[in-house]
Amino acid sequence: MIPLITASGLSVRHGDAEVLSQVDFTIAPGEIVTVVGPNGSGKSTLIRALIGLEPMASGTVTRREDLVIGYVPQKLHIDPSLPMTVRRFLSLPRRVDDASAEAALLRTGVPGLGGRQIARLSGGQFQRVLLARALLARPDILILDEPTQGLDQPGTAAFYKLIEEVRGETGSAVLMVSHDLHVVMSASDRVICLNGHVCCAGTPRVVSEAPEYRALFGLGTGGAFALYRHVHDHDHEADEGHGHDPSAPHCAHPHSHEHDHA
Numbered sequence: 250m251i252p253l254i255t256a257s258g259l260s261v262r263h264g265d266a267e268v269l270s271q272v273d274f275t276i277a278p279g280e281i282v283t284v285v286g287p288n289g290s291g292k293s294t295l296i297r298a299l300i301g302l303e304p305m306a307s308g309t310v311t312r313r314e315d316l317v318i319g320y321v322p323q324k325l326h327i328d329p330s331l332p333m334t335v336r337r338f339l340s341l342p343r344r345v346d347d348a349s350a351e352a353a354l355l356r357t358g359v360p361g362l363g364g365r366q367i368a369r370l371s372g373g374q375f376q377r378v379l380l381a382r383a384l385l386a387r388p389d390i391l392i393l394d395e396p397t398q399g400l401d402q403p404g405t406a407a408f409y410k411l412i413e414e415v416r417g418e419t420g421s422a423v424l425m426v427s428h429d430l431h432v433v434m435s436a437s438d439r440v441i442c443l444n445g446h447v448c449c450a451g452t453p454r455v456v457s458e459a460p461e462y463r464a465l466f467g468l469g470t471g472g473a474f475a476l477y478r479h480v481h482d483h484d485h486e487a488d489e490g491h492g493h494d495p496s497a498p499h500c501a502h503p504h505s506h507e508h509d510h511a
């Protein structure tokens with residue numbers, strides 16, 4: 250099967266800092282792949298580079314010919330003083346008819362919101378509207394950068410369930426960035442653990458048992474708290490110039506001591 254996107258030896262620099270180093274990546278049709286990693290570990294940069302929005306320092310990215318991408322960025326600032334209904338928003342940048350717009354809202358669990366002002370939506374409603382807009386392009390792959398930020402646990406779980414249903418119905422692949430380790434582990438086909446480079450990758454089971462993953466996130470996948478507790482066992486000099494947040498946990502290297510950042 251031809252992969253949708255393949256990256257090989259992908260490196261990205263921001264100024265002097267190497268934000269991504271020698272990343273290999275591939276996603277097949279219909280797969281759900283989630284990228285996890287500490288703040289500043291290059292997750293959004295990877296997504297943007299795969300889409301072609303980020304200049305590469307080296308390496309290659311290949312996208313299947315005629316690939317249709319439904320992209321929901323991490324931040325989408327909409328001026329709250331700008332009047333914009335959900336219906337109008339769904340027709341940006343490509344006009345869609347009323348029936349398609351309503352069907353997309355129904356599919357993402359927010360029917361009848363078309364007349365509402367975007368600025369007045371709750372966080373969960375807004376994420377579903379963003380997903381509806383991405384679906385209207387009939388994408389081969391949905392790319393969602395932290396789609397559940399700001400949602401509570403039930404909201405997050407419901408959103409992932411929706412993503413799985415959409416994948417089941419449309420066959421669309423899904424590439425996500427997420428900090429919700431619990432849900433990631435139950436709802437992804439494959440997980441990529443990133444920290445400037447790929448620390449480990451594979452099925453959720455393989456990744457959750459990998460020493461590199463445990464070094465970053467603690468011994469359980471205990472959700473948000475696990476993000477701040479890690480076995481800090483790397484060589485600081487080896488990471489110099491990597492460009493990611495120096496206070497963030499790093500991948501396993503010799504010497505080991507434990508920190509709590511809670």
Ligand SMILES: Nc1ncnc2c1ncn2[C@@H]1O[C@H](COP(=O)(O)OP(=O)(O)OP(=O)(O)O)[C@@H](O)[C@H]1O
Binds near residue numbers: 264268288295494
């Ligand atoms: N346009 C830019 N110019 C300079 N540095 C940048 C730029 N974009 C990102 N960076 C830096 O690159 C590194 C990786 O950023 P990125 O947003 O990819 O991380 P992330 O893993 O998505 O983080 P988070 O979990 O906080 O969203 C960070 O150190 C960030 O400050």
